[in-house]
Amino acid sequence: MTEHEDELRALLHSVDNLDPDLPAALTGRARRRHTKRLVTQGACLGLAAVVVGGGAILVTKEQRTPVSVATAVPASPTASSTPVVTPSVTPQGRPVVAPDEIARRCAPQMKAYGAMRNYQPTKPWTVLQPFEHREGDVVAMQSGANNPAYCLLPAAGDEAKPVDLATFAPSLANRPRLLELCSEGHATRRPPSSTGGRSLVPAAKDLREGTIRQAALDGVGPAQVVIGLGGETFACTAFSPTWDAGGTSVSLVEKRDAVLITATSTGASNKSIVPDPAAYYFGSGRLTQGGGSIQFRVGDRLVRTVPVGADGLWNLMLRVPGEGGIKDLSWRVVDASGKVGLSGHLLG
Amino acid sequence: MQSRTAGFEEFAASNFAALCRTGYLVCGDWQRAEDAAQETLIRLYQRWGRLGDVAALEGYARRTLVNLLIDESRKPARHERTEERPPESVMTSGTAAVEDRDEAMRVLAQLPPRQRACVVLRFYLDLSVRDTAELLDCSTGNVTRLTSDALASIHRNLEGSQS
Numbered sequence: 001m002t003e004h005e006d007e008l009r010a011l012l013h014s015v016d017n018l019d020p021d022l023p024a025a026l027t028g029r030a031r032r033r034h035t036k037r038l039v040t041q042g043a044c045l046g047l048a049a050v051v052v053g054g055g056a057i058l059v060t061k062e063q064r065t066p067v068s069v070a071t072a073v074p075a076s077p078t079a080s081s082t083p084v085v086t087p088s089v090t091p092q093g094r095p096v097v098a099p100d101e102i103a104r105r106c107a108p109q110m111k112a113y114g115a116m117r118n119y120q121p122t123k124p125w126t127v128l129q130p131f132e133h134r135e136g137d138v139v140a141m142q143s144g145a146n147n148p149a150y151c152l153l154p155a156a157g158d159e160a161k162p163v164d165l166a167t168f169a170p171s172l173a174n175r176p177r178l179l180e181l182c183s184e185g186h187a188t189r190r191p192p193s194s195t196g197g198r199s200l201v202p203a204a205k206d207l208r209e210g211t212i213r214q215a216a217l218d219g220v221g222p223a224q225v226v227i228g229l230g231g232e233t234f235a236c237t238a239f240s241p242t243w244d245a246g247g248t249s250v251s252l253v254e255k256r257d258a259v260l261i262t263a264t265s266t267g268a269s270n271k272s273i274v275p276d277p278a279a280y281y282f283g284s285g286r287l288t289q290g291g292g293s294i295q296f297r298v299g300d301r302l303v304r305t306v307p308v309g310a311d312g313l314w315n316l317m318l319r320v321p322g323e324g325g326i327k328d329l330s331w332r333v334v335d336a337s338g339k340v341g342l343s344g345h346l347l348g
Numbered sequence: 349m350q351s352r353t354a355g356f357e358e359f360a361a362s363n364f365a366a367l368c369r370t371g372y373l374v375c376g377d378w379q380r381a382e383d384a385a386q387e388t389l390i391r392l393y394q395r396w397g398r399l400g401d402v403a404a405l406e407g408y409a410r411r412t413l414v415n416l417l418i419d420e421s422r423k424p425a426r427h428e429r430t431e432e433r434p435p436e437s438v439m440t441s442g443t444a445a446v447e448d449r450d451e452a453m454r455v456l457a458q459l460p461p462r463q464r465a466c467v468v469l470r471f472y473l474d475l476s477v478r479d480t481a482e483l484l485d486c487s488t489g490n491v492t493r494l495t496s497d498a499l500a501s502i503h504r505n506l507e508g509s510q511s
Contacts, residue, residue, distance in 0.1 A: 004503050005471065011455065012472040014448035015369045018378075022364040026386055027357055030393035231368060231378060 017254060018231035019311070021211050094134035097153060099127040102139055105159045106151035110141055112162065113149045113241065121146065129184055131206045138168065138177065140184035148185060150241055169240040170223035175212050178225055182236035183207040185248030205250055207234060214284070214309075216317035222264075224282045224317040226253065233313070235284035237262070244272050255286045255312060259294055259333070261346050265325040278321045281329050281346065287312040292335040298327050308333070356396050359405060360389045367413050373468045374461075375417045376453050384420070388413045410473070411483045414465050421461040455502050463498040470495055 097105070103125055110125045121143035127133070128140040128148050135155045140148040150168040154161060170178055183206050210229035217223040222243070225236045233253040244264070260283050267277025281296070290310040296303050298320060308314045320327070332343035364385055371381030388409050392399075399408050456464050462484065469480045470491075481491045 004499065004506060007506065008455070008467070008499075008502060009471050011448055011452035012373060012468065014452050015372055018369055018372065019365050020368045020382060022361050023386060026360060026364075026389060027353060027393075029386075030356065030390040031353065033390055033394070231365075231372075231382075 019228070019233055020231040021228045094136055096132045096134055102127050102133055102151070102153060103141070105154050105156065106139065106141055108159050109151045109163050110149060116165070129204050129206070131183065131204070131208070138180040138184050150184065165242050169242070170217060170238040172215050172217055172223065178212065178215065178223060178238060179208050179210055179227065181238040181248065182225060182227065182250055185238060186236070186250040205234065207236070207250070210234070214313060214315040216315050218317050218319035221280055221319055222282065222317065224284055224315055226284045226313060226315050233286065237282055243274055253284060253286050255288050257288055257342055259283065259331045259342070259344060260285060261316070261329060261331070263326040263329070263346060267323060269323055277323045278319050279326045281318040281320070282316055284313070284315045287314065287333065289335070292333060295332050295334060297330045356393050363406065363409060364389065367409060370410065370468060370473065371413050371417055373452070373456060373472055374414055374465050375421065376457055380417070380420070384413055384416045387416060407483070414469070414483060418461045418465055455505055458501055458505055459498050463494050463501070466491060466494040467498045467502070
């Protein structure tokens with residue numbers, strides 16, 4: 001029986017990777033119910049207790065609160081990398097639009113996108129993701145199996161209004177939009193590429209109700225975002241549509257004793273449509289041991305230090321300007337006492 | 349009130365995920381597990397300051413969580429289920445973990461609620477027979493019997509799936 005007990009233990013511990021976020025409103029709910037109990041208990045003692053506990057009138061039916069707060073992760077030393085709190089997208093008052101109607105309303109935006117890219121698809125643009133979409137939402141459209149393009153779903157009658165492509169550029173100032181870009185831009189109909197060994201999520205994943213736990217952006221460029229949803233943690237790299245196509249990806253974050261980094265380069269010499277010559281290194285993960293930091297070096301030069309949260313989470317978006325494309329980036333994990341642990345190379 | 353809140357928040361932050369995971373194993377439904385974990389912490393707040401040290405707090409939280417889920421499983425009309433399991437995540441390197449989780453849920457689903465809770469307490473939380481009995485409010489002999497029946501059922505199940 002012992003062998004089966006060991007097997008059972010291993011199976012049961014397969015849930016250990018599930019890591020839900022504590023709802024932000026929980027303490028408030030607990031406090032309100034506590035106040036209500038005190039009022040109820042004290043009601044027979046006289047009117048004063050009811051007056052003192054007037055706030056309890058506001059207590060309504062208990063409801064599960066889907067909005068979560070970011071966990072306490074140490075702030076990154078870089079100005080652009082911060083743990084953040086994200087409100088969920090609130091769809092109230094905006095009607096759901098059917099995919100065929102989305103395709104009709106988005107047609108002018110797709111035409112403008114095609115002109116910008118010098119791309120005239122032969123197949124019709126269709127809605128990429130099977131999520132509900134409402135007016136004002138970002139919707140990924142796809143023609144055949146080509147890279148998706150974004151549409152800002154207009155109200156009926158507003159189809160001809162031009163939409164600036166900067167609307168779809170990732171920004172840390174617009175958290176709900178970041179979640180939309182990650183949910184929509186992750187192209188699931190094509191095989192993953194240049195993933196550096198990361199595990200992509202090939203199924204559609206609606207992260208719009210997720211919680212941004214960490215986000216990083218270095219100058220103007222892609223954003224690296226860590227998102228919690230339903231007990232799991234996802235890493236997203238969100239690219240602007242004005243960048244080289246097909247970059248946005250989502251992967252599941254799992255505990256591992258390694259730092260997996262992906263890289264891309266820009267500049268004419270790197271055959272990129274982004275003129276600024278630079279290399280971008282990015283990734284997110286969860287180390288089995290929390291605390292400390294990860295140091296990243298190009299050659300002997302320390303180019304970035306990112307903190308490792310108490311829960312092991314780390315997040316990197318690093319821009320190294322200059323010609324020459326992708327260089328070998330080395331990393332090493334340093335614990336809170338300064339002791340060096342794991343280490344490795346991007347190209348090693 | 350401030351120190352009460354601070355202490356509670358610290359406890360809630362460090363125990364919420366574990367309560368959700370335990371609840372998920374006990375009931376097999378992620379949504380219900382999260383709801384039960386939240387309800388557990390809210391009830392804990394009402395008794396904050398009267399329970400003693402962290403071990404006592406953890407014990408109270410586990411007991412409340414498990415009893416909430418067992419009580420709920422007895423009700424004829426369950427809450428509406430919007431999501432029975434954590435979102436599906438099929439991935440290259442994580443497939444094994446997801447498959448194991450599915451297998452764990454399949455094995456546990458065969459067990460009656462109290463046997464299931466017993467298995468989770470004994471083999472996931474590694475509680476002793478005595479602690480399990482106290483938590484489930486029954487005798488140690490009852491725990492031994494529940495565990496034995498559950499393991500026999502799981503044994504048959506695992507043998508069946510491997511043949």
